[in-house]
Amino acid sequence: MVVTSNLPLPPRRPTRTVPTPVSTSAAPTPATLRPAPAPVPRERDFTALPLRRRAAWxxxxxxxxxxxxxxxxxxxxxxxxxxxxxxxxxxxxxxxxxxxxxxxxxxxxxxxxxxxxxxxxxxxxxxxxxxxxxxxxxxxxxxxxxxxxxxxxxxxxxxxxxxxxxxxxxxxxxxxxxxxxxxxxxxxxxxxxxxxxxxxxxxxxxxxxxxxxxxxxxxxxxxxxxxxxxxxETVPARQRRRFRLVPALRGYVGLLRDPALIGLVLVAGMSMSAIFGYVAQSSFAFQQQYGLSAAAFGLVFATGGGMLVLGTQVNGSLVHRFSSQGLLVTGLSAGAVSGLLLVAGATTGAGGLLGLLVPLWLTMFSIGLVMPNSPVLALERHATAAGATAALLGASQHGVAAAAAPLGGSLPFAPATSMAVIMSGALLVALVVYLVFTRRTLARPPVLHGEEARLAAAAEAERVRQLEAEAARLAAAGRNEEHGDERRAAGKGAQAQPAGAACSPCTDC
Missing domain, CATH: 1.20.1250.20 (MFS general substrate transporter like domains)
Incomplete structure (x- = not known):
């Protein structure tokens, strides 16, 4: 039998909600329900540093x-x-x-x-x-x-x-x-x-x-x-360990299991190959084929470098509005198109020197969009193995470029055409690699292996511990504020109660 009372229930007090950290072990939410990325702490935000410190870095x-x-x-x-x-x-x-x-x-x-x-x-x-x-x-x-x-x-x-x-x-x-x-x-x-x-x-x-x-x-x-x-020293003491060669080699094997990283490493190598193709062949193209003097060649050569600088500067200004992946795709696509125009201008001679320089400048500008973003995306995926990831990127750039530098002399073309073929071919290969290896796999988180997985788990545990501590601090602050509200309300009620008046029945006392 259920006994009910006819006495009126007291009004419910409003409750306070305290944000709690989201556990990383929870089931994944749909893409539409994913929270926005956490804000970058001020001490880890390069743009928040004073100008003098940014310049020093x-x-x-x-x-x-x-x-x-x-x-x-x-x-x-x-x-x-x-x-x-x-x-x-x-x-x-x-x-x-x-x-x-x-x-x-x-x-x-x-x-x-x-x-x-x-x-x-x-x-x-x-x-x-x-x-x-x-x-x-x-x-x-x-x-x-x-x-x-x-x-x-x-x-x-x-x-x-x-x-x-x-x-x-x-x-x-x-x-x-x-x-x-x-x-x-x-x-x-x-x-x-x-x-x-x-x-x-x-x-x-x-x-x-x-x-x-x-x-x-x-x-x-x-x-x-x-x-x-x-x-x-920028590596925290808790992440340092004794160096062992065999686990280090296994770490490279683990990194190379990530198709997105393979694609980004190859894209970085191809973009550097395009630059080395320009460096190795430009003097023969402009001085021997187009008859420029040494002084004129130096000026033309510098304009190519200037367009590369301009591309990287524009990229640095756009990273706050567009994603690194979007800028990478834009640079690769534009570089592939301008590279084909460069080959057409070099083989046909249409427009003379200017017909070669304009697509060359566009190609160098496009490379300036590609070069900064492939390392950024690679290092974001493997932050706990940043050194090994940077090593793969650098080894790829120097290894592939070492093969591309002497390639122009073995091609059966005029120097300008050889330069154009190397630059265009490198960027076309980079675009294909991105479409095959990188485009889809970048959307998936990397599967970490070995020591990298252990360090990532430790870093994630530390992050969760900090979130839990912050939630506990907010909860304590909320309870203290609620108790303060109750005391203030009780004080106001005591002041409003007439002398000698009887209390009405309630559950507060």
Missing amino acids: VVLLGSLAALGAFTIDLYLPAFPALESELGASASQVQLTLTGTMVGVALGMLLVGPLSDAVGRRRPLLVGLGVHVVASLLCALAPSIEVLSVLRVLQGLGTSAASVIALAVVRDKFEGRGAARLQARLMVIVGVSPLFAPSIGGVLLELFHWRGLFVALAVLSASLAVAVGVLLP
């Missing part, structure tokens, strides 16, 4: 990222002097360039997981020290064979700077601010191969070819001092 990381390009390209004007003084053939001199790029690619694959394990500063300082010693030994090289071996060592040293500069961006910053900083670094990385030979030519007018390697030693030593003074 760009200069320091940009100088580290550009060291590889200067190591590879600064001595290119000295090739004739190397042939005559060391009694070497042209192919032997070219091998010193190939050896450097091989050293850079191999060093990146080692430094990436090493810096993930032990931190960024120590591998970076050791790498810069190796670069200083190797550069000074190159300046003393007695033969082309010794120089070739030392250039491999020099490439190993400079690889640390290139990899760790990219990894530090992901360690310190996230979101659109990280994409903007990445775009600034890509400006420097993309422009350095274009202007390093010009700087080397100026230095060669002032010094012997051995002085170029002394200049590289001074540059890397200065960077080592700057890193020691200005760059903090």
Whole structure:
């Protein structure tokens, strides 16, 4: 039997709701119900930093990222002097360039997981020290064979700077601010191969070819001092561990199980190949085929680099309005179209020099949209293995570019057509790779393996713990505020109650 009462029930007090964290183990919600991405903490937002600090980060990381390009390209004007003084053939001199790029690619694959394990500063300082010693030994090289071996060592040293500069961006910053900083670094990385030979030519007018390697030693030593003074350790102590080679190699296997990452790595390599095709063939195209003087060629060559800079600057301005993936697709599509126009202008000669330059400028601008975004997307997917991911990106860029640089001389075309075919072909391959490997797989979260999975789980557990602590703090604040409201209401009721009046029946007492 249910007993009911005729007494009126007291009115229900309004209850307060406290936001609670969403567990990552819960079932996935439909796409339409997914919450918006969490705001980036101010300390991890690059755009929230003061202008002076932003400039300092760009200069320091940009100088580290550009060291590889200067190591590879600064001595290119000295090739004739190397042939005559060391009694070497042209192919032997070219091998010193190939050896450097091989050293850079191999060093990146080692430094990436090493810096993930032990931190960024120590591998970076050791790498810069190796670069200083190797550069000074190159300046003393007695033969082309010794120089070739030392250039491999020099490439190993400079690889640390290139990899760790990219990894530090992901360690310190996230979101659109990280994409903007990445775009600034890509400006420097993309422009350095274009202007390093010009700087080397100026230095060669002032010094012997051995002085170029002394200049590289001074540059890397200065960077080592700057890193020691200005760059903090960016890998948290809880993420560091003892470095072991076999797990590091397994980590690369785990990364390569991600089809989206494979696509992004290949896209980065193809875009760099297009730039190296331009660097390797432009002098023959403009000076031999179009008859430009050395001064006129330098001006035309610089305009190509300027359009690349413009593309990366425009990309940096657009990342706050459009996604990195959207900008990547735009750059690849525009580059494929302008590359075909470049081939048409080079083969037909329509429009003369201007008919070649206009599609060339459009192509370089499009590459400026592609280069910053593929590293950003790759590092976002594998944040806990940022060093190894940056190593794969750098090794791909240098490895593929090393194959593309001498390709123009073997093609049975005029120099301008060879340049156009290499640039257009690289961008078309990059577009196909994106459509096949990347477009659909980027929408799916990566499946992490091994040590990367363990670190990601630890980072996620720490994030959930912080959310739970924040929810508990908000709940406590809500209870305190509710009790305060009750006390204030009770005080007002006591003041309004007439003296000697009886209380009405209620459940509050």
